[in-house]
Amino acid sequence: MSVNMKDVAELAGVSLSTVSRVINDSNLVSNDTAYKVKKAIKELDYQINESARALRTNITNLVGIIGAGMDNPFLTKTLKSMEAEAIKENYNIIYGDSDGELEQELYYINMLKQKKVDGLIIITAKFSEELIEMVRSIQIPTIFASGYIKNPDLAAVTVNNVKAAEDVSDYLFNFSDHFGIIRGPYKDSVASEERMIGVSNKYREKNVKLKKKYISEGDFSYESGYKAAQKLFKNNNDLKSIFSFSDQMAIGAIRYCYDNNIQIPEEVSIVGFDDIEVARFTKPSLSTISQSGAELGVKSMKLLLKLMNNESITNYKEFVSHKLVIRESSKSINTIKS
Amino acid sequence: MSVNMKDVAELAGVSLSTVSRVINDSNLVSNDTAYKVKKAIKELDYQINESARALRTNITNLVGIIGAGMDNPFLTKTLKSMEAEAIKENYNIIYGDSDGELEQELYYINMLKQKKVDGLIIITAKFSEELIEMVRSIQIPTIFASGYIKNPDLAAVTVNNVKAAEDVSDYLFNFSDHFGIIRGPYKDSVASEERMIGVSNKYREKNVKLKKKYISEGDFSYESGYKAAQKLFKNNNDLKSIFSFSDQMAIGAIRYCYDNNIQIPEEVSIVGFDDIEVARFTKPSLSTISQSGAELGVKSMKLLLKLMNNESITNYKEFVSHKLVIRESSKSINTIKS
DNA sequence: AAAAATAATGAAATGGTTTTCAGAAAAGGT
DNA sequence: ACCTTTTCTGAAAACCATTTCATTATTTTT
Numbered sequence: 001m002s003v004n005m006k007d008v009a010e011l012a013g014v015s016l017s018t019v020s021r022v023i024n025d026s027n028l029v030s031n032d033t034a035y036k037v038k039k040a041i042k043e044l045d046y047q048i049n050e051s052a053r054a055l056r057t058n059i060t061n062l063v064g065i066i067g068a069g070m071d072n073p074f075l076t077k078t079l080k081s082m083e084a085e086a087i088k089e090n091y092n093i094i095y096g097d098s099d100g101e102l103e104q105e106l107y108y109i110n111m112l113k114q115k116k117v118d119g120l121i122i123i124t125a126k127f128s129e130e131l132i133e134m135v136r137s138i139q140i141p142t143i144f145a146s147g148y149i150k151n152p153d154l155a156a157v158t159v160n161n162v163k164a165a166e167d168v169s170d171y172l173f174n175f176s177d178h179f180g181i182i183r184g185p186y187k188d189s190v191a192s193e194e195r196m197i198g199v200s201n202k203y204r205e206k207n208v209k210l211k212k213k214y215i216s217e218g219d220f221s222y223e224s225g226y227k228a229a230q231k232l233f234k235n236n237n238d239l240k241s242i243f244s245f246s247d248q249m250a251i252g253a254i255r256y257c258y259d260n261n262i263q264i265p266e267e268v269s270i271v272g273f274d275d276i277e278v279a280r281f282t283k284p285s286l287s288t289i290s291q292s293g294a295e296l297g298v299k300s301m302k303l304l305l306k307l308m309n310n311e312s313i314t315n316y317k318e319f320v321s322h323k324l325v326i327r328e329s330s331k332s333i334n335t336i337k338s
Numbered sequence: 339m340s341v342n343m344k345d346v347a348e349l350a351g352v353s354l355s356t357v358s359r360v361i362n363d364s365n366l367v368s369n370d371t372a373y374k375v376k377k378a379i380k381e382l383d384y385q386i387n388e389s390a391r392a393l394r395t396n397i398t399n400l401v402g403i404i405g406a407g408m409d410n411p412f413l414t415k416t417l418k419s420m421e422a423e424a425i426k427e428n429y430n431i432i433y434g435d436s437d438g439e440l441e442q443e444l445y446y447i448n449m450l451k452q453k454k455v456d457g458l459i460i461i462t463a464k465f466s467e468e469l470i471e472m473v474r475s476i477q478i479p480t481i482f483a484s485g486y487i488k489n490p491d492l493a494a495v496t497v498n499n500v501k502a503a504e505d506v507s508d509y510l511f512n513f514s515d516h517f518g519i520i521r522g523p524y525k526d527s528v529a530s531e532e533r534m535i536g537v538s539n540k541y542r543e544k545n546v547k548l549k550k551k552y553i554s555e556g557d558f559s560y561e562s563g564y565k566a567a568q569k570l571f572k573n574n575n576d577l578k579s580i581f582s583f584s585d586q587m588a589i590g591a592i593r594y595c596y597d598n599n600i601q602i603p604e605e606v607s608i609v610g611f612d613d614i615e616v617a618r619f620t621k622p623s624l625s626t627i628s629q630s631g632a633e634l635g636v637k638s639m640k641l642l643l644k645l646m647n648n649e650s651i652t653n654y655k656e657f658v659s660h661k662l663v664i665r666e667s668s669k670s671i672n673t674i675k676s
Numbered sequence: 677a678a679a680a681a682t683a684a685t686g687a688a689a690t691g692g693t694t695t696t697c698a699g700a701a702a703a704g705g706t
Numbered sequence: 707a708c709c710t711t712t713t714c715t716g717a718a719a720a721c722c723a724t725t726t727c728a729t730t731a732t733t734t735t736t
Contacts, residue, residue, distance in 0.1 A: 004722055015686045020724055030684060050452050051392035052722035055691050060389065062432075062453075070418045071615075073411060080408045083435050092453060094400075095433045097421050114388045115400075115430060222619045248616075255619045277409075278586075281560050281593045283621045342692055353716045358694060366714060390692035393721050 003044045012040035023048060054116060063091045063304065064112035067123040068100035068146075072220070073248070073276040074293050075123060078145070081297030082121065089305055091118070102128055113138045119308045121145050121300055126188035141307035145300040147190050148317070155307060157300040157318045159291040161191055164322045165198025168243050168271050168289060171324060175269055175331060176240035178208055181215045182228040182253060184245045195245050195273070218249045225252025233260070239268060241330065247272035247279050247288055254282065254329065269330035284328030291322040341382045350378035361386060392454060401429045401642065402450035405461040406438035406484075410558070411586070411614040413461060415631030416483070416638075420459065423639035429456070440466055451476045457646045459483050459638055464526035479645035483638040485528045486655070493645060495638040495656045497629040499529055502660045503536025506581050506609050506627060509662060513607055513669060514578035516546055519553045520566040520591060522583045533583050533611070556587045563590025571598070577606060579668065585610035585617050585626055592620065592667065607668035622666030629660040 009019045014033055021029045022037040029037075040046075054060045063086050067075060083093050094117060096108035105124065112120060120140050124131075125147040132151065135142050144156040172179040181199060184192030203210040213235040218224035225244060229252065232239060244250035250272030257264050264270055264284055272279065275290035299318050306313055347357045352371055359367045360375040367375075378384075392398045401424050405413060421431050432455060434446035443462065450458060458478050462469075463485035470489065473480050482494040510517040519537060522530030541548040551573040556562035563582060567590065570577060582588035588610030595602050602608055602622055610617065613628035637656050644651055 006722080016723080017686060017688095017725080018684085021685090024724080028684060033684080047448075047452050049393070049454070049722055051389055051396075051398065051454055052691095053724075054389035055387070055393050055693085055722080056724045058389075058691085070408075070421070071414045073414075073616075076409045076411075076414050080435055083408070083433060087434070092432050092434065092449060094430050095421060096425070096430065097418055110385075111430060114385050116387070116389055222615065226619075251616065251619045255621065255623075258621050277560065278411075278589065278616050278620075281564075281589045282616075283593065283596050285593075344692080354693080355695080355716060355718095356714090359715090362694080368714060371715080387692050390721090391694075393692080393723090394694045396721085 002049075003046050004049065005046070007044055008037065008040045008046050011044060012036045058116065060116045060118055061091050062094055062115065062117045063301075064094045064096070064108070064115070064117040064120045065123065066096045066098050066105055066108045066112070066120070068098055068125065070095070070097050073278070074246075074274040074291075075146070077277075077293030078123070078297040078300075081294040082301045083297075085298050085301035085305075091305075098124070100124060100126060102126070102131060105131060106134055109134050109138060113140065119143075119304045121304055123147075125184075125191040127190060128188070141304060143300050143304045143307070145296060148194065149190070152316060155303055155313070155316045157296060157303060157320065158191075159289075159296070159322050160319045161194035162198040162201070164273070164289045164291070164324075165195040165243075166202055167198075167322075167324045168273075169199050169202035171326075171330075172241045172243060172269065172271065173202065173206055177206070178203075178211075178214060179241040179243055180232040180236060180239050182218050182225055182232065182242060182244040182249050183215055184218065184220055186217060192245055199243065218245070218252075220246040220248060222248045222252040222255075225249025226256045227252075229253035229256035233262070241269040241271070244270065244272050247274045247276045247286060250286055250288065250329070251278070251282055254284070254286070264329050265331045271324075271330055275325060280327070282329075287327045287330040288325055289322050290325045291320055296320045340387075341384050342387065343384070345382055346375065346378045346384050349382060350374045396454065398454045398456055399429050400432055400453065400455045401639075402432045402434070402446070402453070402455040402458045403461065404434045404436050404443055404446045404450070404458070406436055406463065408433070408435050411616070412584075412612040412629075412631050413484070415615075416461070416635040419632040419635030420639045421635075423636050423643075427643055429643075436462070438462060438464060440464070440469060443469060444472055447472050447476060451478065457481075457642045459642055461485075463522075463529040465528060466526070479642060481638050481642045481645070483634060486532060487528070490654060493641055493651070493654045495634060495641060495658065496529075497627075497634070497660050498657045499532035500536040500539070502611070502627045502629070502662075503533040503581075504540055505536075505660075505662050506611075507537050507540035509664075509668075510579045510581060510607065510609065511540065511544055515544070516541075516549075516552060517579040517581055518570045518574060518577050520556050520563055520570065520580060520582040520587050521553055522556065522558050524555060530583055537581065556583070556590075558584040558586060560586045560590040560593075563587025564594045565590075567591035567594035571600070579607040580609070582608065582610050585612045585614045585624060588624055588626065588667070589616070589620055592622070592624070602667050603669045609662075609668055613663060618665070620667075625665045625668040626663055627660050628663045629658055633658045 005016055005019050009016050018029060018033060019037050022034050086093055098104035120142040123145045127149050146158055148158045149156045200210055216228035216231045218228040244253055250270050253270055262268055272286050272288035275288045279286040279288050343354055343357050347354045356367060356371060357375050360372050424431055436442040458480040461483045465487055484496055486496045487494045538548055554566035554569045556566040582591055588608050591608055600606055610624050610626035613626045617624040617626050
């Protein structure tokens with residue numbers, strides 16, 4: 001049907017092998033023949049058949065990404081920069097949306113294995129034995145992004161959740177002797193777990209008891225943040241500040257305050273987590289932990305490419321930088337001291 | 339290396355062909371043998387080699403999506419639902435982010451052609467002769483999503499921009515005899531062009547001259563909306579309402595108003611376009627044209643699957659439904675009439 | 677000028693499926 | 707019992723590139 005290497009070979013008057021060599025930049029072909037072949041390729045508009053090549057070489061130039069919800073505004077940047085980084089090295093991306101469901105993750109892993117992807121990035125914050133076992137069994141270079149995983153032989157890129165939560169806690173203790181927390185799911189969310197550890201650390205350091213009523217659970221969505229705020233205010237009448245484990249939940253919470261005439265930051269300060277794009281434009285704009293989704297993407301993909309090229313890797317765990325950005329949703333420290 | 343069909347055939351004591359038939363659900367194999375083969379497959383944990391299959395059949399079960407910026411919050415829903423729809427029919431997705439750049443688009447099209455994708459969706463609002471010619475030449479079923487394209491033989495799924503803009507205009511004329519417009523790029527943005535047509539239609543209908551100073555250009559980003567609003571207020575001191583061609587720009591504009599003490603909706607009403615998720619949670623929440631990104635994704639992918647299966651297609655142009663959603667950023671009509 | 681080393685090329689095997697064609701076995705019809 | 711279908715199975719070709727090995731042509735060394 002379409003033109004293949006044989007056609008090129010015939011037109012150029014050389015053998016198949018020679019054409020292949022030219023295409024793969026082998027240096028054992030003379031300039032003259034290389035020129036002839038290239039001319040023939042152009043003339044026929046020949047394009048290599050990647051399926052055939054993949055069959056022979058077992059290399060597809062495909063990287064699989066299994067993501068926990070492409071509609072998560074933080075992850076979109078991550079995904080985008082992963083793709084950009086991959087394409088630089090001539091890899092295409094196959095994306096599968098797991099919605100954070102283990103079953104979906106396993107399904108996609110299996111599928112991508114059949115598709116013979118050269119590498120795999122799994123974006124998830126939930127780890128189960130089953131998932132880890134599966135990853136081990138497929139024998140494909142794999143990176144876990146966005147969630148920290150303990151096993152030392154598994155590569156992971158993630159934000160330092162404990163430290164970031166400590167930073168926020170430190171900041172919020174400036175305003176009051178305790179603060180409310182809108183955390184992520186209790187179930188399987190390592191990110192939430194770790195952020196809670198950071199919070200606990202600081203409560204302990206300050207010698208304040210971290211009471212259950214300070215904590216409300218959400219699922220990282222706008223909606224759940226609204227509800228969590230509602231619960232928090234119902235259970236506490238002396239709340240001066242809130243730490244929300246995602247910007248989306250923080251924006252939901254802000255909206256709750258607005259609907260209930262609670263002034264931000266005069267009455268309550270709110271700090272989020274992620275620094276999604278809209279955080280600068282909400283009213284009030286949102287104080288938050290800025291973790292670069294782009295950095296997460298770039299670092300993950302770079303690490304994966306190393307892994308795929310069998311480069312020696314000194315560090316299987318990488319952290320993405322973060323910093324606390326103060327905007328209008330929380331009092332600045334200056335304001336307080338004065 | 340890995341176990342292949344031959345191994346299965348040997349273990350099951352049948353021929354290669356038979357194994358292949360079992361795998362492909364051919365009905366010309368007896369129950370007994372089918373059972374033996376399936377048992378062998380399970381025992382060896384055999385997985386088909388998709389590269390080999392693709393080479394032979396020219397079918398990859400891969401759909402390419404070339405998108406104009408995965409970090410656009412409206413498109414993330416689209417992408418997500420495209421993926422969901424594809425996976426139902428066992429297609430995986432290769433995603434390439436073109437950022438709306440023609441050069442990138444051409445690059446990806448070529449790449450995906452080599453990867454032998456079975457179908458292609460191009461998400462773009464800019465059409466050039468070059469792009470169209472390229473799409474024609476590759477001979478792969480292709481859908482244009484999110485931008486309307488005139489050529490009757492090219493399939494496209496898009497929101498009815500003209501009608502939607504008319505709806506918004508109708509609504510805004512309730513408040514005042516003219517309104518400001520934050521439009522998208524002048525260059526190559528068919529969506530912007532069409533929305534302007536809708537606006538013009540209504541201005542004409544109302545016998546109002548659509549003056550240049552009512553119009554300000556943005557690039558659909560938050561930032562550009564902020565600046566466009568600034569320009570609009572500088573050039574007009576009697577502005578009662580604004581129609582922004584994207585929610586992101588609208589949110590930027592709202593932020594500008596807030597920074598400059600302009601009350602919304604008391605002094606100015608603002609209506610956006612897209613209904614991105616955060617629109618319900620901003621303060622004030624955003625009136626907007628709700629076009630379902632999910633619907634766009636589902637319809638595009640369904641149409642593509644039809645095209646790929648050579649099903650007869652009666653309609654090469656499909657519209658995604660839209661509706662005007664009134665929230666806090668604009669006066670309700672009741673408020674006005676009273 | 678002969679021997680040795682190097683460079684350039686081609687033939688053929690290989691990767692793992694699907695599919696056509698032909699043949700064997702079983703079922704059906706008289 | 708014999709012939710005709712029908713059902714099932716296997717051998718072999720095809721898909722298209724890469725790569726090993728062998729061979730020829732060219733250059734270098736002595």
